[in-house]
Amino acid sequence: MKKIMIKMAAALSVLALLSGCSSKQETAPADQAGETKESGSEESGAAKAGDGEETFTVGFDQDFPPMGFVGDNGEYTGFDLDLAKEVANRLGKKFVAQPIGWDAKDMELESGNIDCIWNGFTMNGREDGYTWTKPYMKNSQVFVVAKDSGIQTLGDLSGKIVEVQADSSAEKALKEDETLLNTFKTLQTTPDYNTAFMDLEMGAVDAVAMDVIVAAYQIEQRKADFVILEESLSAEEYGVGFKKGNEKLRDQVQEQLEAMAADGTLKKISEQWFGKDVTTVAK
Structure with missing residues (x-):
C-alpha cells in the first residue's frame, strides 16, 4: 500500500510539472502580445513627439x-x-x-x-x-546702486565694481562703450540678476547694469534701498x-x-x- 501511495504521489508530481510547463507555454503568446502592445505604444509616443x-x-x-x-x-x-x-x-x-x-x-x-x-x-x-x-516693448539699460552709495551719475562709477548678467544686453552695451568701461575698477558677470541683487545688498559690488523694467520690478518686490541712475546706458526694444x-x-x-x-x-x-x-x- 505504501508503495502504491508513493507511486501515486510521483505521478501527481509529474502531472503538476507538465501542467506548469503547459501554462508557461500558453502564456508565451500573451507575453509576446504585451511586447507588441508596448512597441505600439512607443510608435504612438514617437508620433506624438513628432507633432x-x-x-x-x-x-x-x-x-x-x-x-x-x-x-x-x-x-x-x-x-x-x-x-x-x-x-x-x-x-x-x-x-x-x-x-x-x-x-x-x-x-x-x-x-x-x-x-x-x-x-x-x-x-x-x-x-x-x-x-x-x-x-x-521698449526698454533701456540702466545702473542700479544703493541709495546711500553716493553714486548719482555715470561719472561716479569710476573706480567702482559693476556687475552684469553673462551674455546680457547690458554686458554687450558696456563692452561697446570702452570709454565708460575703462573707468570701472572691475566689470564682473553673474549667471542671473537675483545673484546680482544679493551681491549689491551685501556690498560685494557697487552697481548692477540691467534692464530698467526688471530693475524697477526687483526694487519694488525687494523693498530695497536701491535707486536707478537717471542716465541710461542704452535704449532698446524687446x-x-x-x-x-x-x-x-x-x-x-x-x-x-x-x-x-x-x-x-x-x-x-x-x-x-x-x-x-x-x-x-x-x-
Whole structure:
C-alpha cells in the first residue's frame, strides 16, 4: 500500500510539472502580445513627439522677474510667459515653458529644444542673428546702486565694481562703450540678476547694469534701498526671437500679438504686471 501511495504521489508530481510547463507555454503568446502592445505604444509616443506643430516651447531665463521666473507656488510665471501662453492658446498649441541657461540660448534654439526665445530679449544689436517679431516693448539699460552709495551719475562709477548678467544686453552695451568701461575698477558677470541683487545688498559690488523694467520690478518686490541712475546706458526694444529663417512661426505669433493688441488683451496683461500698458504693438 505504501508503495502504491508513493507511486501515486510521483505521478501527481509529474502531472503538476507538465501542467506548469503547459501554462508557461500558453502564456508565451500573451507575453509576446504585451511586447507588441508596448512597441505600439512607443510608435504612438514617437508620433506624438513628432507633432511639433502642437506645442509652442518658449525658452526663458527663470531668474528674470517679472518677464519669466519661478513664482511663490513653484510654478513658472511672468509677463512674457503670460503673453506667450495666450498666443499658444490662440494658435491651438500646447504651451511649454522651457527654462534655459541664458548663455546657452542660441544652442537651445538651433537644436530645436525651443521654438523661440521670449524673455525680455533685446533686439538691438541682434537683428541679423534671429528671425524677429516686431518689437512689443521698449526698454533701456540702466545702473542700479544703493541709495546711500553716493553714486548719482555715470561719472561716479569710476573706480567702482559693476556687475552684469553673462551674455546680457547690458554686458554687450558696456563692452561697446570702452570709454565708460575703462573707468570701472572691475566689470564682473553673474549667471542671473537675483545673484546680482544679493551681491549689491551685501556690498560685494557697487552697481548692477540691467534692464530698467526688471530693475524697477526687483526694487519694488525687494523693498530695497536701491535707486536707478537717471542716465541710461542704452535704449532698446524687446522682441520674440526665432531661429533664423523660421518666418512661418514668427508670422503666426506676430498675427496673434496684433490681435491681442486690438482686443485689449495685451493692455490687460500689462496692467496686471506693471499697473499700466507698457506694450508697443500697433493695434
